[in-house]
Amino acid sequence: MPKETWIIASVLTVALLLGLLGLTSWEKKQEVEKVRAExxxxxxxxxxxxxxxxxxxxxxxxxxxxxxxxHKEQDIVVxxxxxxxxxxxxxxxxxxxxxxxxxxxxxxxxxxxVMFDSGEAELKPAGAxxxxxVAAVLAQHPNIKVHVIGHTDNVPIKAAARNRFPSNWxxxxxxxxxxVRFLTELxxxxxxxxxxxxxxxxxxxxxxxxxxxxxxxxxxxxxxxxEELAGADTAPTAVPKSPALRGSPAASxxxxxxxxxxxxxxxxxxxxxx
Numbered sequence: 201m202p203k204e205t206w207i208i209a210s211v212l213t214v215a216l217l218l219g220l221l222g223l224t225s226w227e228k229k230q231e232v233e234k235v236r237a238e239x240x241x242x243x244x245x246x247x248x249x250x251x252x253x254x255x256x257x258x259x260x261x262x263x264x265x266x267x268x269x270x271h272k273e274q275d276i277v278v279x280x281x282x283x284x285x286x287x288x289x290x291x292x293x294x295x296x297x298x299x300x301x302x303x304x305x306x307x308x309x310x311x312x313x314v315m316f317d318s319g320e321a322e323l324k325p326a327g328a329x330x331x332x333x334v335a336a337v338l339a340q341h342p343n344i345k346v347h348v349i350g351h352t353d354n355v356p357i358k359a360a361a362r363n364r365f366p367s368n369w370x371x372x373x374x375x376x377x378x379x380v381r382f383l384t385e386l387x388x389x390x391x392x393x394x395x396x397x398x399x400x401x402x403x404x405x406x407x408x409x410x411x412x413x414x415x416x417x418x419x420x421x422x423x424x425x426x427e428e429l430a431g432a433d434t435a436p437t438a439v440p441k442s443p444a445l446r447g448s449p450a451a452s453x454x455x456x457x458x459x460x461x462x463x464x465x466x467x468x469x470x471x472x473x474x
Contacts, residue, residue: 312418321374335387349421350376353414354401373398
């Protein structure tokens with residue numbers, strides 16, 4: 201092979217090798233830049249994930265704190281409710297006054313023979329004594345609200361009384377109102393805590409076909425309301441002093457005292473609803 205040809209071949213070989221090295225270097229550079237870009241993206245994603253994890257941890261801590269707070273509130277409610285039930289049972293429960301717990305509602309059932317004479321809505325001394333005890337328990341739980349509910353049996357109103365009570369609706373409602381007015385005007389219970397309802401004969405707890413069943417159905421029920429039913433979000437308003445108490449600051453206190461021994465068994469007069 202001539203010397204010139206060898207030199208040319210050598211030069212071409214070197215040039216080819218340099219070209220290959222350059223291409224390889226460029227490819228490596230591209231790969232390095234790609235890896236760097238991917239690394240930067242991964243670092244950004246890791247930073248974002250770390251920030252999101254921090255947010256989630258914060259939200260989780262807030263949720264746990266709120267959950268603990270709700271559990272504490274629930275424990276307080278349960279404790280208060282149980283305390284109220286125990287106080288009601290200790291103060292009131294007897295053969296004529298029963299305490300029931302149904303679907304989370306505490307109800308004091310008072311047979312009408314304790315509260316009123318047959319077909320009447322004038323509170324008897326024994327009924328007044330029971331309501332004083334109810335007021336004393338309510339005084340220990342100032343946030344509790346109640347409905348006083350009148351119930352009757354299904355015996356129609358006697359003809360002689362129909363001018364006052366056309367039906368059992370009116371009788372049950374007037375009895376509930378009489379109890380509420382005693383609690384507010386004579387026993388010092390805040391009227392904003394109370395409501396009066398009459399269901400007549402339409403919510404019996406026993407069979408009206410028997411005398412015993414009818415006796416159980418004639419009752420006054422004092423129902424402790426949940427916050428939802430009581431309207432816990434209702435803003436309180438100023439309540440004017442009852443006309444029955446104006447000018448007599450001792451009226452409420454005196455009314456809470458038990459009747460003197462040997463006093464007349466005549467009914468305690470509470471004005472009927474207008």
